[in-house]
Amino acid sequence: MAVLEIKGICYAYEKGRTVLQNVNTEFEAGKMYAILGPSGSGKTTLLSLIGGLDTPQKGEILFDGENITQCGLVAHRRNHVSLIFQSYNLIDYMTPIENVALTAKKDALPMLLRLGLTAGEAKRNVMKLSGGQRQRVAIARALASDTPVILADEPTGNLDEDTAGEIAGILKESAHELDKCVIVVTHSNKLAEKADVVLYLKRGSLHMA
Amino acid sequence: MGTIRRAYLYVTRKKGKSILLFFILLIMATFVLVGLSTQKVSQEEQKNLREALGGEFHITVEFSESNPYFRKTNDGEGNVELWTELPITQDVIDAVMSIDGMKSYDAETKTFVSTTLDVFPGNVPMKAEFNNLLYARTVADTENSSFFQSGIAKLIEGNHITGNESNAAVISKDLADANNLGLGSFITLRADRAADVKIIGIYEILKPDSPLANIVTYEKAENQIFTDINTLQNLLGNKQAGFDSVAFTVYDPAQFDRIISEVNGLSSVDWRAFTVTANNQTYLDAAAPLQKLQALMSSVIWVIVLVSTAVLSLILALWGRSRIHETGVFLSLGIGKAGIIGQYLAEVLMIAVIAFGCSYFTGSAVAGRIADGLLQQDISDNEGQIKNDVVFDVKEGYGDDIVVNIKDDSALSDMPADQGTAPEVEVLTDRAEADTEQISVTVDFYNMLKLCLIGIIVISFSVGVSSLSVMRLNPREILSKMS
Numbered sequence: 147m148a149v150l151e152i153k154g155i156c157y158a159y160e161k162g163r164t165v166l167q168n169v170n171t172e173f174e175a176g177k178m179y180a181i182l183g184p185s186g187s188g189k190t191t192l193l194s195l196i197g198g199l200d201t202p203q204k205g206e207i208l209f210d211g212e213n214i215t216q217c218g219l220v221a222h223r224r225n226h227v228s229l230i231f232q233s234y235n236l237i238d239y240m241t242p243i244e245n246v247a248l249t250a251k252k253d254a255l256p257m258l259l260r261l262g263l264t265a266g267e268a269k270r271n272v273m274k275l276s277g278g279q280r281q282r283v284a285i286a287r288a289l290a291s292d293t294p295v296i297l298a299d300e301p302t303g304n305l306d307e308d309t310a311g312e313i314a315g316i317l318k319e320s321a322h323e324l325d326k327c328v329i330v331v332t333h334s335n336k337l338a339e340k341a342d343v344v345l346y347l348k349r350g351s352l353h354m355a
Numbered sequence: 356m357g358t359i360r361r362a363y364l365y366v367t368r369k370k371g372k373s374i375l376l377f378f379i380l381l382i383m384a385t386f387v388l389v390g391l392s393t394q395k396v397s398q399e400e401q402k403n404l405r406e407a408l409g410g411e412f413h414i415t416v417e418f419s420e421s422n423p424y425f426r427k428t429n430d431g432e433g434n435v436e437l438w439t440e441l442p443i444t445q446d447v448i449d450a451v452m453s454i455d456g457m458k459s460y461d462a463e464t465k466t467f468v469s470t471t472l473d474v475f476p477g478n479v480p481m482k483a484e485f486n487n488l489l490y491a492r493t494v495a496d497t498e499n500s501s502f503f504q505s506g507i508a509k510l511i512e513g514n515h516i517t518g519n520e521s522n523a524a525v526i527s528k529d530l531a532d533a534n535n536l537g538l539g540s541f542i543t544l545r546a547d548r549a550a551d552v553k554i555i556g557i558y559e560i561l562k563p564d565s566p567l568a569n570i571v572t573y574e575k576a577e578n579q580i581f582t583d584i585n586t587l588q589n590l591l592g593n594k595q596a597g598f599d600s601v602a603f604t605v606y607d608p609a610q611f612d613r614i615i616s617e618v619n620g621l622s623s624v625d626w627r628a629f630t631v632t633a634n635n636q637t638y639l640d641a642a643a644p645l646q647k648l649q650a651l652m653s654s655v656i657w658v659i660v661l662v663s664t665a666v667l668s669l670i671l672a673l674w675g676r677s678r679i680h681e682t683g684v685f686l687s688l689g690i691g692k693a694g695i696i697g698q699y700l701a702e703v704l705m706i707a708v709i710a711f712g713c714s715y716f717t718g719s720a721v722a723g724r725i726a727d728g729l730l731q732q733d734i735s736d737n738e739g740q741i742k743n744d745v746v747f748d749v750k751e752g753y754g755d756d757i758v759v760n761i762k763d764d765s766a767l768s769d770m771p772a773d774q775g776t777a778p779e780v781e782v783l784t785d786r787a788e789a790d791t792e793q794i795s796v797t798v799d800f801y802n803m804l805k806l807c808l809i810g811i812i813v814i815s816f817s818v819g820v821s822s823l824s825v826m827r828l829n830p831r832e833i834l835s836k837m838s
Contacts, residue, residue: 199687200831223830224689235684239368247356249688271368291688 148172149294149327150196152352155205157191165191166202167350175294178321178328180341187347189331190299196329197229197297198222209295224249228288232300234280236272242283243268250290257286261316278309285316289324296320298330302337314340358694362701372674373706379670380703380710381717383663383813384806388718390659391802394652401609401645408641409458410608412615412633414443414451415600424628441628442597445518445584448495450624451603454617456610461504462495462598466590467573468544468580473533477572490573491544491580493587493598497525497556500581501602506561507576513538513556521585525556529577544580546590552582608638664813671703671821682825683833692826700818707810714806719798 150173157166165188173179183189194200196207198219206213214222228249229235236245242263246254258268261282263275272280281301288296298317302310314337321328321342330337338344346353366373416439418425424441448460468491476486494500498515502508508527516523524542531537531554540554560576572578588596605614615633619626675682678699685695825833 194831197687200829220686220689220691222689223687229687231687235680235687237681237684239365244356244364248361248685248690249356287688 147174149175149210150329151208151211152196153206153208155195155202155207157188157195157200157202164350166195169205169350169352171345171352173295173327173329175327176321176325177342178318178330178340179343179345180338181329181331181345181347181352182333182335182338183347185333188350189347192347192352193229193297193299193329193331196295197227199229226293227295227297228291228293230281230284230288230296230298230301232303234272234277234284234304236280236283236287238271238273240272241269242272242275242279242286245272245283246287246290249287251292252290254286254290257290258283261286261289262312277304278306278313281305281309281313282316285313285320289320289326294325294327296326296328298328298332300332300334301330302332302334307336310334310337318342358697359701362698362705365698365702366705376670376703376706377710379666380707380810381713383659383667384707384711384714384810385717385721386659387656387663387809388714388798388802388806389722390652390656391805392718392722392798394649394656395799395802396797397645397649397652401642401649404641404645405607405609405638408608408638410605410611410614410635410638411602412605412611412618412631413600413602414447414618415630415632416442417628417630422628424625438594439597439628440595441625442595442599443601443629444595444597445495447624447629448598448601450621451601451618454614456605456607456614458604458606459499460495460601460603461499461501462601463500464493464587464597464599466491466493466546466587468546468590470542470544470580472530472542474572475529475533475575475577477570477575479569479571481571486572488573489578489580491546491582491586491590493582493584493596495584495598495601497581502579502581503558508558508560508562508579510556511559513554515556516581516583518583520555520583522550522552522589523555523583523586524552525558525581526554527577527579528557528559530580531557542580544582544586544590547592547594548590550586550589552586556581608635608642611635611638660809660813664817667703667813667817668820671699671817672824675699675821675825679825679833683830686830686833696818696822696826699822700815703814703818704811707814711803711806711810715798715803718802722798 152169152171152173155166155169156164158164165186169192181189181192191200195202198214201215201219206215208214209217209222209226214226217225223229236242237248240248242258243254246257250257255265255268259265263279263282263286267275267279272283275283281304285301288298296317301317302313305313317328317330318340320326330341332338344354416422418437418439422439422441424439426438426440428436428438430436442464443462448462451457452460467488469487470489471487472489474487474489492500492502494516495518496516497503497510498517503510503515510525511528513525516525524544526536526542531540534542536542536554538554538557541551542554543549543551562576564570564576584596584598605611611633615631618631682695685698686692
């Protein structure tokens with residue numbers, strides 16, 4: 147059963163440029179989705195709409211059959227989705243443990259250890275960690291929040307090839323082992339190859355690759 | 356993670372900003388506290404001053420043709436007697452004293468009486484017929500009479516006249532000794548009629564008349580005979596006995612205008628017969644610097660609050676711009692805008708708690724110096740003005756502890772050096788002067804409480820204003836700005 151449904155959403159910027167035109171699709175739990183598309187095709191916009199960071203001008207997004215605006219976008223962001231960004235978006239004055247604890251419904255340290263950080267690294271300031279380590283912290287934060295949907299926007303964009311591969315593995319593992327619905331927006335074909343379902347966004351419409 | 360925990364982490368991890376904000380808040384709090392403390396002290400000192408000075412007004416019989424009860428009799432030998440058919444009675448006094456805020460009164464009528472006593476002659480030559488004339492000073496109560504209240508004399512034997520006596524007298528020890536009189540002795544006083552009065556009290560003169568002063572026989576302190584109202588009635592015969600003037604004292608000069616207004620509004624009193632003279636100038640002069648300072652401090656507090664709000668808003672707005680990223684992350688994590696503003700507010704309040712606590716010490720130190728200096732400066736200026744008016748301070752006469760403020764000192768320059776008769780005078784007690792000289796400004800609990808309230812309002816407003824621009828954006832706009 148679909149955990150997320152997108153029904154006929156349209157989105158245009160103020161200047162009149164339409165980026166999403168009647169997009170319809172469904173996302174299921176336990177699968178990793180990759181959304182590919184050229185720059186400016188609206189991938190990040192679509193992710194923002196799914197993540198409740200913005201609202202579409204037309205159409206609706208349903209979580210477990212309920213329009214996300216019904217329960218409120220803040221509650222949707224808090225309880226239904228977790229976001230992972232290319233630039234990690236960690237709070238710079240906190241340690242990894244504290245960053246994870248921001249939204250954690252689970253203990254932060256085991257999650258960080260599971261994702262490959264040492265106990266010492268988990269207590270350092272996040273700004274003293276490498277890019278890969280920071281992205282692991284961001285993923286740990288998403289996983290610890292225990293939301294059914296994880297949205298990742300170019301999660302490997304700033305990482306080297308090996309680390310990117312590891313992160314992709316972690317995301318896929320999260321989908322399969324933790325029964326999460328992982329939606330990744332990426333330019334990377336290598337990351338897309340790891341996905342169970344690959345979607346292609348072109349001229350405002352979403353197509354199966 | 357809760358709002359307070361996030362705020363705590365920010366405050367403790369961003370030490371530079373926290374320390375800077377601490378000093379900004381400390382300076383603001385110190386100034387506000389100085390203003391509040393000085394304002395409060397000014398209010399308290401005004402209250403103390405009012406209590407110390409009291410306030411006085413006089414009701415006197417109107418000895419003019421405008422008084423329908425005014426009478427003038429001429430004995431055909433050039434002696435004119437002025438009197439009234441409606442003197443100030445105890446009913447009038449009681450009506451005035453029933454007004455809220457009245458403290459006490461000193462009622463008196465001076466009546467010339469002739470006696471057979473050996474009196475103490477004055478140094479001003481008079482007609483022979485006046486040589487044996489004395490004042491029968493009819494008072495409602497000798498103890499509250501200015502003669503005794505000002506410390507000129509003190510009762511050493513017997514009792515005071517309290518208003519319940521009949522044909523009673525209180526005389527000086529000197530007069531009693533000179534005439535072999537004592538408690539229980541009778542003396543005869545003669546005005547329109549003769550009255551035998553019994554001596555019930557003897558007073559001792561503590562402040563003798565100045566040997567330099569020109570004093571007539573009946574004014575000499577040794578010759579004053581105090582009697583009760585019934586004696587006066589006996590002396591006057593058919594004329595109605597009462598008081599010529601009554602000095603009323605009020606507790607709080609700040610209530611002066613209201614009381615005077617109520618006095619003038621007393622319907623039970625026929626005001627055609629009397630004049631009310633109010634003089635609150637002593638209090639106004641003494642309170643002026645304190646009132647000026649209080650007004651100044653109110654303005655200063657407002658300026659400090661407004662400047663503090665502006666500075667704090669500006670700083671927080673500038674810092675807020677550098678926290679757009681953080682705000683966007685919090686929003687993307689599902690933390691509501693209220694929670695984020697709550698965190699920013701909690702951060703400033705946490706620092707403010709410490710800054711306000713420290714401001715108790717800095718405020719006390721600064722208030723003690725600056726405000727005291729301001730107060731003393733104002734008081735010195737005022738005293739300088741008063742002292743310019745003071746021509747003499749009577750050291751050996753009645754007033755060795757009173758400062759005499761002469762309203763018209765030009766009158767003295769026209770007087771011979773050996774004549775000390777004063778023009779219109781008013782008395783400023785040393786107590787009032789001492790009270791204002793010993794002002795100290797301290798910070799107390801209520802000032803701290805006020806500071807906290809002002810601080811919370813200023814901080815809340817500043818945080819709200821500084822967060823407005825960021826909070827108006829939706830999360831996606833913020834994240835776009837971040838990238």
